[in-house]
Every structure is written in C-alpha cells, then in structure tokens.
Amino acid sequence: MQRGYKLILGSSVVIGAATGAGAAQAETMNVTVTIPRLSVAEYHRPYVAIWLEKEGAAPRTLSVWYDVDKAKGEGTKWLRDMRQWWRVSGRTMSFPADGVTGATRAPGEQKIGFTNGKGPLGRLGAGNYTLVVEAAREVGGRELLRLPFNWPPKPGATVRVKGKSELGAVSVSFGK
Template structure:
C-alpha cells in the first residue's frame, strides 16, 4: 500500500494539536472487531474511524468502503456512515491514500498507525475521543466512542458495540 496524503496537511487537525519531529513518534494500535452476523443477506460494513479533540476539527484516520467499485461507485454510499459524513467525510477527497481501505471481513481487525503517516496525526497531550462508526447495507448502523487522555507517553481505551461492531480497543504510546 502506498502511503500518501491527499488533501490533508499537518494543520488539518488544528493549530497546536500536532507535534513535529522524530522524537514525537507515536504508535496507535487499534483493534476493531466486526461481528459475524447470521442474516439472510450479509454485506460487509463500511467503517469510519476518526479522532476528535475539543476546539479542533475532526480528523479521519481510516475509512473502509468498497474501493474497487467501477467508476468510484463505492463512494456514493459513504454518506450512509452518517455521523462521520457530517463530521468530516463530506469534505474528504477519495480515495485518500493512507486513509482509504477495502471493507473487512468479520473478525478482529488489527491496525497499527504511526503518528505523522497516512491519516494519523501526531497528537499533542490532551483529551481525545476515537469514534468508530459502522453502517451496513440491508443492516444497521452503530457508533462506538472511546474517550482517552493522551499524556504524551501512553493511553488506552476500550469499548464494545452491540450489533454492527464488537469490541473496539486502542493503545497509544510513544
């Protein structure tokens, strides 16, 4: 996978929210579990993950959708991931390299994001919320919010959905 930002800059997450330099390398390990559902018609969910910090514009860090649909047709369903769409999706250009990815199969999906690469900003200390939203065709929608305090060294948070998302956890460390 090529990692290149499209239309995103260091200031996209707000002035003073980012720290520069190799000494500030941060790693965010995420696990998002997509439950196996016993339904007549199953479609993999579109999933969006973004960070919010009070007073700063939301920052999309991952969006999983049908990237292979001919003519970019998969993007027309992104607006069904409603909260993300309202927060930052409608202003994003697709595909956004380092952020866009294909839908995922049921099971735990593990991600490692490095601050300053792809869609992952380098975070300054403060209170954040990671939001994970899933929407599935012929299915439902669900949002899991993980508030966490980043002290510049480490942070952890975990939560669980009840239908479209299973367990969601994060570990952030320098």
C-alpha cells in the same frame, strides 16, 4: 449485552497525562475493531470510518473502509450512511483518499496501527481526544462507538468499548 457503551479500562490503565521528565510517552496507537459475524440472509461487510475528535479542533479521519473496487467509484454512494462521520469530516473529503481509504474488512478482529507524526494521525498535541468508530452495513444497521483518551498516554494504556450490533469489541492501545 451491555446497555449503552461501557468503558472498560485495562487493569493497569491510566488515562491521564504522562508526567514529569523521563516518563515514557506513547508514540503509537493501535486500534482493534471487531466486526461481528452475523447470520443474516444477505450479508455485506460494513463500511467503517475511524476518526479522531478533539474539542476545538477539526476532526481527523484516520481510516475509512468501503467498497473501493466498485466500477466508477460507485462504492462512494453509501459513504454518507456513516452519517456522523460524513457530517464532521467525510463530506469535505475526496475519494479514494491516499493512506486513509481501503477495502471493507471481513468479520473478526481487524487491526490498524498509527504512529504519532506520520500518515493521517499527524502529530498530536496534548489534550483530550475521542477516537470514534462508526460502522454502517448495507441492508443492515449502523453503530457508533466513542473511545476517549488523553494524549500523551502512558505506553500500555488501553481503552476498550463493546458494541451491541454492527460492532463487536473495539479497543485502542498505546505503545512506544
């Protein structure tokens, strides 16, 4: 287990502005979130929030996985347990949020893709961003991981971090 969040860059990774005319620019962002399989007496799938931060800009919620099927929207009661996301973005949203919220996901590698200019990602301006992933589990713990990147990245660029408790490997990679 790593102490702290280690940023591991892929072999050919470049985190930096794409330069010059003709440089291919990434248009898609693919996020992989590994939800660890835990052997605990009482297991519930974690709530997960994925959002983008950029200095000087309002945080942008990309995806929230929660207990959407509970009667009378009772699953929203625990959204605040993803406390950093709740503070920066969640508390001003209404739920369910079209194109953003979905059901909780099972242990294993979970993938979600975004396209520049579409859906919750919107059109990204150039700059330094941080993709943030926060997970909170009922009768369990909470973990938050930060993945910094520069937009626009080169296609193929990947940022990886590894969680310690409520999250496993988390990565974001960029493609055309």
